[in-house]
Structure formats: structure tokens, C-alpha cells
């Protein structure tokens with residue numbers, strides 16, 4: 001998913017000797033400005049390198065089971081599984097939390113279908129069609145965690161309208177791909193343990209509060225995810241490990257340890 005997001009950042013501008021508030025659009029990805037062409041990777045070459053990394057040099061949409069990507073993801077999952085097998089010394093109901101896209105479900109088939117150019121409409125076809133296979137190693141990790149007595153939570157930026165399809169793709173509903181993950185653990189207050197992102201008007205109080213100063217009151221990914229983890233912990237759970245493919249899945253605390261899954265195909269700030 002190449003995601004283009006423009007954040008509106010308020011800044012002070014002098015107008016006619018007075019001070020006025022102006023909205024200055026800025027890119028949400030902060031990075032360097034190359035001085036010459038040689039400092040920029042060629043985008044077509046990078047696409048090919050990514051295909052090679054996924055063990056799919058011809059871009060069929062199926063990643064290789066023994067690709068470098070699969071090996072790297074499996075290695076992270078194995079490290080997580082080992083960590084979760086250690087005796088729990090904390091307080092509360094131990095839990096793990098996992099992101100969905102490219103943490104539990106792999107979106108390579110979609111990336112190839114759209115040549116890495118995300119749009120909400122094209123993505124929704126894959127999400128609602130439940131077309132995504134599991135990320136290598138992660139089903140085994142989640143099943144092992146469940147056997148060890150961890151509560152299982154999923155936290156995704158997918159919207160509320162995609163909740164049922166997401167649950168069906170992750171678990172087993174007989175529609176599309178059934179990745180075989182454990183069902184999420186209900187929280188006891190009516191929440192089902194799979195957290196999708198509500199529309200701003202439907203934010204629960206903990207998101208309204210955490211995101212009040214975000215642009216238009218819409219949660220940044222880091223605020224949405226960290227505030228949701230804080231909410232889960234406020235209900236008596238202790239998030240022992242948090243798994244994500246984006247740094248924005250992992251920043252902001254409320255997890256004892258974080259694990260980063262590989263994903264060179266898009267960046268969500």
C-alpha cells in the first residue's frame with residue numbers, strides 16, 4: 001500500500017501585522033530530501049527487489065513459502081513464541097495484542113494486484129472478500145499463546161464496517177480464506193476483542209480524550225492504537241507482547257514488549 005496522507009498542521013502566520021492561524025499542509029512522512037538522483041532508489045527497481053524478497057520475482061501475488069520474507073516473519077514469530085513461553089510474573093490477566101494487515105494477515109496478493117498503489121476501494125474488495133492468507137509463523141504463535149492462557153486481542157486501523165469480514169478472514173467462518181487464528185477474547189464489557197477503528201462521531205470516550213488535539217480530532221495511528229491498549233489494560237489485562245508491522249503499531253507504550261514483523265511495501269506514520 002503506497003499511502004499518501006496529508007496532515008493539516010496549524011501554524012502561525014503573520015498577516016498584515018497581525019497574527020492569523022493558517023493551515024499549512026505537510027506530508028505526514030518526514031524524511032530527507034535527496035540532493036541528487038543518485039540518492040533516490042529507483043521505484044521500479046525497488047518494486048523488483050521487494051518481489052524478490054517475497055520470493056515472487058514474477059509478481060504472481062503468491063509469496064514464497066521459503067522466501068526471505070517468510071523466513072524473516074517466521075523468525076520474529078518464533079522469538080515471540082519463545083518469549084510468551086516464559087513464566088508470567090506480572091499482575092492481571094496476561095494478554096497478547098496483534099495488528100491485522102501484514103502482522104497476522106498477509107496482503108502481498110493485494111499489493112501485486114494494485115502494483116503497490118493502495119486505494120480504499122480496491123483494498124475493500126480484498127478485505128470484504130476475505131482474501132488474505134496468514135503471515136508465516138503467526139498462527140502458531142497465537143495458538144501457543146492461547147494454550148499458555150493469554151487473552152488474544154486484535155487491533156487494526158480497518159474501519160468498523162470491515163469488522164465481520166476481518167474476523168472471518170482471521171478465524172474460520174467458511175467464507176474466503178480462513179487463516180485459522182484463535183478467536184479474540186471478549187473483554188467482559190461487551191467488546192469482542194477485535195478492535196476496528198470507529199468513525200470519529202462514534203469514538204468511545206477514551207479515543208475522544210486521547211485524540212482531542214489530533215487534526216480534526218481524528219486519531220493518529222499511534223494515538224488510536226496506544227489509547228486502545230491503555231483501555232484494554234484499564235479493564236484488568238496486561239499486554240505482555242504487542243505485534244505489528246508498522247512502528248506506529250508499536251509506539252506509545254502499554255505493552256511489556258514489542259515485536260516488529262517485516263513489511264517493506266508501505267509506511268503508515
Ligand SMILES: [Mg+2]
Nearest residue numbers: 099101102245
Ligand atoms: Mg499492519
